[in-house]
Amino acid sequence: MKIAVIGGTGLIGSQVVTDLNAAGHEAVPHSKSSGADVISGQGLDDALAGVDVVVNLTNSPTFDEAAPAFFRTSMDNLLAAARKGGVGHFVILSIVGTDQVPELDYYKAKLLQEQILAAGPVPYSIVRATQFMDFMDAVLSWTADGDTVRLPATPIQPIASKDVARAVAEVAAGTPLNGIRTIAGPEIFPLDELGRITLSHKGDDRTVVTDPTAGMFAVVKGDVLTDRNAHLAPTRYTDWLS
Template sequence: MKVAVIGGTGLIGSQVVGNLRAAGHEAVPHSHSTGVDVISGQGLDAAVAGADVVVNTTNSPTFDADSLAFFQTSMDNLLAAAVKGGVGHIVILSIVGVDQVPELDYYRAKVLQENILAAGPVPYSIVRATQFMEFMDDVLSWTSDGDTVRLPPTPIQPIAARDVAQAVAEVAVGAPLGGILDIAGPEVFTLDELGRTTLSRKGDPRAVVTDPAAGMFAVVQGDVLTDPHARLAPTRYEEWLA
């Protein structure tokens, strides 16, 4: 099977390519570095022409209101190219519970991306994942002030990027879902608890202060699975830290 992976040189996309190739498929990574631009459309027609499946792991460069325009334009361009190229399946990566947080511009933008895909003419699959374990350093930096990190007690079920990439690759070579698959790691923490564990294991002397109003996750009611048909990934957080 030939799979075009748009955003195929990033954290998830590069691993999706590797997984697909290991399984015997022809997976081709596309990104700015290979001359493909989902906003201008440059190189997009050629990138997806003849592909059985397109996996889109591109992301907005910002998390503010501008992300709405990014996902609108990029999905419009991708769908047009996919129709022209005879693509039979498009897969995108989204966020568990994304439709429950309209207060966040970026979450509304991801819902827009999902809706454009679902309303389009190409069979599709949406893989929604919880917070990546790899992003914990970023989360800790958002509300760090000197020797203190403020984090809310938001429930979170973090997942390793390698597990996300494996799930996306498996969905890509299966029949289109025509809907959503939720995936998450095997454990639920509160974000402040996870922050303390992370800093301790890294030998970071900063202290975590529980603050229900701190950061983006103060708005998110929880980043955990609620769908009984969702998939639990195998990697535990302590294993990933090690």
């Protein structure tokens, strides 16, 4: 099966390409640097010509109110190229809870991306994942101030990027879901506790203070960033840290 991975050089995309090729498929990575520009549309017809599946793993450069415009333009351009190229399956990676946190511009943008795909002309699959373990350092940096890191106790179900990539590759190699598959890590933590575990493992003596107003996830109410009914990945957070 010939599969075009748009955004195929990034954290998830590069692993998806590796997994698909290891499974015997012909997975080709594409990015702006290789001539496939999802915003201008340049190079997309060539990238998707004659492929069976397209996996779109491109991401907005910002998490703010500009994100919806990125996803609308990129999806419109990719869907047009996919239809022209006769692509039979279009896969995207989204986020658990994206339809339940309207206060976050980025989550609204990802929901818009899902809606555009579902309304489009190509059979599709959406993989929703919980927060990546790989992004925990970034989360800590958002609210760090000297010797203190402030984090809310928002429930988080972190998943390793390698497990995300494996799930995306499996979905891409299968028949279109015309729906959503949800994946998550095997454990749920309050975000503040996850911060303490992370700093302790790194030998970082900063103190995590529980602050329900701190950071991007402060607006999240309840456990909408977790899914106990998701397909659970095998990698535990402490094993990933090690």
